[in-house]
Amino acid sequence: MINRRVITVIKREFKEKLLSKAFIISTLLIPVFMFGILGLQTVFMSIEGDDGTNLLIVSESSEITSKLQTELADKDYVTEGKYLLTYKTVNEGSRDEIIKENKNDLLGESLTGVIYIPQDALEKKEIEYYSKNTSNISIFDNLRGPVNSILMNIYFQDKNLNEDDLVFAQRWVDFNGFKVSESDEIKEEGVGNRILSYLFTFLLYMSLLIFGSMMLRAVVEEKNNRIVEVLLSSLHAKELMTGKILGNTIVGLIQMTIWLLPVMVVISSTIFVLPPKFTIDLTMGHIGYLLFNFFVGLMTYLGLFATVGAIFDNEQDAQSGMWPIMLLIMIPFFMSFSMIKNPNNSMAMIGSMSPFASLIIMPARMTLVDVPAWQIITSMAVNIGTLSVIFPIAGKIYRVGILMTGKKPKLKEIIGWIKAKN
Amino acid sequence: MNALQVKNLTKRFDNVVAVNSANFEVPEDTIFGLIGRNGAGKTTTIRMMMNIYLPDEGEVIFRGNKVGQEFKDRVGYLPEERGLYKKMKVIDTLNYLAELKGKSGKAVTKKAYEYLERFDLKDRANSKLEELSKGNQQKVQFISTILHDPEFIILDEPFSGLDPINTNLLKEIILDMKKEKKVIIFSTHLMDFAEKMCDHIAMIDNGKIILSGALKEIKQKYSQNNVSLNYTGDISFLDSLPFVEKVENFGNTTGIRVKSNDDTQNLLRALLDHNVIVNKFDANEISLHEIFVSLAGTEVEAVEKEVKK
Incomplete structure (x- = not known):
């Protein structure tokens, strides 16, 4: 199927795309954008929006009040002035009185909330929060630790425990992950691979979207400005489509390789030593699989985008026709992200071997768990199989659609194009 | 000897019969006119002759064989609705379209510059198509039609949308090609023009060929x-x-x-x-x-x- 004419088209597409500003800009900006998003997420997470929080902490025990006051006094949110805390000790059962007293302030939001620590908190560890808005999780997160530690201190102080025992009792359990693999050594695993699986998922997703929409626009443009008729007087529609798709896929592969270059350098050389927390456990085989998988997958997707472009003769209509493909890209994208929490779930396994989804999910999954060889081979076979089913169908629709102008074809007609003998 | 033979060609779109078992011949060394009103089926017939559309029935025979890639390589086609890549440079466009026809290399580029010079476009060789006036874009399209030195030239409503200067230019090209013994096929609804230029004609109306043959004999x-x-x-x-x-x-x-x-x-x-x-x-x-x-x-x-x- 690849002949002189297809190669001519490939050359044109390749040259046009590779030298385009869009290519250079996206190659440089996507990684910047990606890390930008990660950074922004961190920034947004750190903005808790609880500046100017004004809390009244009421306790039924003067011991709790004074200890809590000492404990909280040197917390960042107090010293930085984000939280304004006032303390009060009351007699047991004064809850209603306190709330009544402060009701207007609470409703007027000059007082953010009242934290009420009853005497029995020392047994039940239950405290109460009164506010107009009780879903302010960051307040709970900030106060839970200190309050817990005060309650524990008071509870254990009569039980003859020394300081070390208390420190031990208050410590959280830490899970340290050790990855067991075919090889003999057992490595302590950092977050490096998790970051990589985010990276792979995101890059594959962006690349599909960018190249897909470029392909769509190019086909609609060719159809619109009628150059396609000149081209078809020289070559077959399938040759034109194949050339366009291959040209763009090669450019996509080059871009993906550039993006992954830093990863390849890190895993294949010892020049860069990452801090242990970020160590990457990955082989060049993974990268090789990712690129192969991407090549096949991008061809499949570009076939779909070219088909949609050929069906519609203006960009607005084409955008609406693009949605089914967008779902095919977005669903695996989200599946992949949810998988990062639990790579062994069965949805991830099925997704990583399903048509269309495998492209995005498998590379991320491979960085997280040891995927058995048969699954990798299955996913390759599925990808190649999908391509070989999609390509001829796309070719048929493309061939008829590309010369159709005027009214939008109905689904029935498009199915007719596929069924047509030629 | 017939260069092209159209046999029982039929094409339907959505149950509308665009071309209905059309039969005619295009002899060697002629200017052939496919004549009919707008919507009669001229463009559809031409597209089938070039294997852009596949006919539902019938076939087109090119020197004894069914038309296919061999014919496409030897034909220069100027469609009725013209267009090129807007962002591509003039000289790149010409080279690309010639390369698709199997002609590439320095000789083609040199010839492209010769044509550009003849059509007063030499200084625009490195301009993008979108920077050219509409008339100049049409000139580039003419050059792309003939640059690969085709044996056949197919022009679909060649004079629609042309200004008087380009109309004359195209006539000149057609007559040049005739001198070089090329087969020229064009479709038109302009009878006067067809009468002056053509040796052979086929008349099409409502998808049917109602008359075909040598113009002289028909008139007689x-x-x-x-x-x-x-x-x-x-x-x-x-x-x-x-x-x-x-x-x-x-x-x-x-x-x-x-x-x-x-x-x-x-x-x-x-x-x-x-x-x-x-x-x-x-x-x-x-x-x-x-x-x-x-x-x-x-x-x-x-x-x-x-x-x-």
């Missing part, structure tokens, strides 16, 4: 006993004359068919006797337009026919 056949008349006065008496078979008003001229060749003199005498001022009296002459109208009816009649259906 249809002009027998025919008189083409320009006049002032009243000619209604003609209907009552026994030797007049048919009087048809073609707008500019009136066509009168008489029973035998000798009756043309009787007709002239009768006109003079009835004080009709004769401006033009052309015996044995009939225009392509007249033939077309007598076969397919006028535009108005065609619309009426369509409505009755």
Whole structure:
């Protein structure tokens, strides 16, 4: 199927795309954008929006009040002035009185909330929060630790425990992950691979979207400005489509390789030593699989985008026709992200071997768990199989659609194009 | 010897028969005109001839074999609706389209520059198409049609949307090609033009070929006993004359068919006797337009026919 004419088209597409500003800009900006998003997420997470929080902490025990006051006094949110805390000790059962007293302030939001620590908190560890808005999780997160530690201190102080025992009792359990693999050594695993699986998922997703929409626009443009008729007087529609798709896929592969270059350098050389927390456990085989998988997958997707472009003769209509493909890209994208929490779930396994989804999910999954060889081979076979089913169908629709102008074809007609003998 | 032979070609779109078992031949070394009104099926026929559309029935034979890639490589095609890549440079466009036809290398580029020079576009070789005026874009498209030195040139409604300068330029190209013994096929709804340029024609109406052959023979056949008349006065008496078979008003001229060749003199005498001022009296002459109208009816009649259906 690849002949002189297809190669001519490939050359044109390749040259046009590779030298385009869009290519250079996206190659440089996507990684910047990606890390930008990660950074922004961190920034947004750190903005808790609880500046100017004004809390009244009421306790039924003067011991709790004074200890809590000492404990909280040197917390960042107090010293930085984000939280304004006032303390009060009351007699047991004064809850209603306190709330009544402060009701207007609470409703007027000059007082953010009242934290009420009853005497029995020392047994039940239950405290109460009164506010107009009780879903302010960051307040709970900030106060839970200190309050817990005060309650524990008071509870254990009569039980003859020394300081070390208390420190031990208050410590959280830490899970340290050790990855067991075919090889003999057992490595302590950092977050490096998790970051990589985010990276792979995101890059594959962006690349599909960018190249897909470029392909769509190019086909609609060719159809619109009628150059396609000149081209078809020289070559077959399938040759034109194949050339366009291959040209763009090669450019996509080059871009993906550039993006992954830093990863390849890190895993294949010892020049860069990452801090242990970020160590990457990955082989060049993974990268090789990712690129192969991407090549096949991008061809499949570009076939779909070219088909949609050929069906519609203006960009607005084409955008609406693009949605089914967008779902095919977005669903695996989200599946992949949810998988990062639990790579062994069965949805991830099925997704990583399903048509269309495998492209995005498998590379991320491979960085997280040891995927058995048969699954990798299955996913390759599925990808190649999908391509070989999609390509001829796309070719048929493309061939008829590309010369159709005027009214939008109905689904029935498009199915007719596929069924047509030629 | 026929260069192309169109056999029983049929194409349907959504149950509308665009071309209905069309048959005609395009001989070697001719200018061939496919003539018909807008929407008659000309473009569809041409697209099938070039294997852009696959016919539902029938085939196109190119020097003994079904048309395919071999024919595509040898043809230069100028579609009715013209367009090129807007962002591509003129010289790149020309090289690319020639390369698709299998012609590449320095020789082609050199020839492209020669054509650009001839068409006053040499200084625009490195401009993007979108930077050129519409007329200049059309010139680039002409060059791309002939740059690969095709044996066949197919032009679909070549003069639609051309300014007078480009119209003349294209005529010049066509005549040059004729001198070089290339086969030129064009479709047009302009009868006068076809009459002046073509050696062979096929007339298409409502998807059907209603007439085809060498223009000379067709005219001879249809002009027998025919008189083409320009006049002032009243000619209604003609209907009552026994030797007049048919009087048809073609707008500019009136066509009168008489029973035998000798009756043309009787007709002239009768006109003079009835004080009709004769401006033009052309015996044995009939225009392509007249033939077309007598076969397919006028535009108005065609619309009426369509409505009755």
